[in-house]
Amino acid sequence: MSLRLLLPPEGVADLLATWPDEPRVYERGRTKVDEAMSLACFNELIDTGCAPPDEIAVIKAGPSNRTAFLTNGRTDPGKLGRLRDQGYTIRFGNMQRWLPAFHRISQGIQQETGHSNYMHAFLTPGGEQGLLHHWDQQMAVIVQVAGTKSWQLWKPPVDAPMREYNESFRVWRPEYISQWEAAGPDMTVELEAGQTLLLPRGWVHNPHALDHNAPSLHLTFAIRERTPLWLAEQLLARAIEQSDFRGVVLPADLEQPVLADRLSTTRRALIAFLDGLDMAQMAGLVREAAVTELEYTT
Numbered sequence: 001m002s003l004r005l006l007l008p009p010e011g012v013a014d015l016l017a018t019w020p021d022e023p024r025v026y027e028r029g030r031t032k033v034d035e036a037m038s039l040a041c042f043n044e045l046i047d048t049g050c051a052p053p054d055e056i057a058v059i060k061a062g063p064s065n066r067t068a069f070l071t072n073g074r075t076d077p078g079k080l081g082r083l084r085d086q087g088y089t090i091r092f093g094n095m096q097r098w099l100p101a102f103h104r105i106s107q108g109i110q111q112e113t114g115h116s117n118y119m120h121a122f123l124t125p126g127g128e129q130g131l132l133h134h135w136d137q138q139m140a141v142i143v144q145v146a147g148t149k150s151w152q153l154w155k156p157p158v159d160a161p162m163r164e165y166n167e168s169f170r171v172w173r174p175e176y177i178s179q180w181e182a183a184g185p186d187m188t189v190e191l192e193a194g195q196t197l198l199l200p201r202g203w204v205h206n207p208h209a210l211d212h213n214a215p216s217l218h219l220t221f222a223i224r225e226r227t228p229l230w231l232a233e234q235l236l237a238r239a240i241e242q243s244d245f246r247g248v249v250l251p252a253d254l255e256q257p258v259l260a261d262r263l264s265t266t267r268r269a270l271i272a273f274l275d276g277l278d279m280a281q282m283a284g285l286v287r288e289a290a291v292t293e294l295e296y297t298t
Helices: 009-018 032-036 039-048 077-085 100-113 176-183 228-241 258-275 279-292
Strands: 024-027 056-059 089-092 117-124 139-146 148-154 187-192 195-199 204-208 216-223
Touching: 009 024, 009 100, 009 195, 032 100, 032 139, 039 077, 039 089, 039 117, 056 077, 077 089, 100 117, 100 216, 100 279, 139 148, 139 187, 148 195, 148 216, 187 195, 228 258, 228 279
Parallel strands: none
Antiparallel strands: 024 195, 056 089, 089 117, 117 216, 139 195, 139 216, 148 187, 148 204
């Protein structure tokens, strides 16, 4: 069971049964995940330049840089190592795409949850910070592999963010950070090696290793949450099989006041189509999509 590599049994039960909406910390101990991406393994990827350049970012208390470590479009291990030594956080992204061990873990998580997922690794030198305050639109399972990372956390400023709705960069306000800093965090977690932080979507986080001497290495397993809107998309997708839904909408029908009537006609047809679906058959199709579909917009 892949989730057992990230969480102890009680954490797996919490995730699958209740999907917590507040952060929780669990004692994980060491698992095969720690071996698959140890501090030594991470540094070897830096020193050899073997990580794919499209999946690398370097960050230092601000936005990420995706080119500072390149020479002729390829990962330059000398540049990447110097950036690490200068205090930049090094992020390896989407490890499920280029590391077989994490590909298998990702597939296992999707089979267990019905949710697609991706995995990033962050190495932050002691006394430094990579990303600043932000929130994400999916559940994050944060596995601390080496060192300690401080997580300042604030309650969600928006409700149930999604990739296309209330994502942090889409609704960001310049005054957010000063307001959060003035109020102070709602929670602070000192996440140590062997621990896992369950961080629900929407929670603002400001992670850093500013108060620590040793480098911090953590893995973020981001679980893209299925939503009722996703279920609706699955149902609507079958409408393409009906020729009436594949016909042409005339330009004149896209003008007012005809458009309102055309929309009403389409709504009635759509309701009739949905009423005619076999839900038992759809359940099998949607389950198959849940455990195989890798990318989606919601």
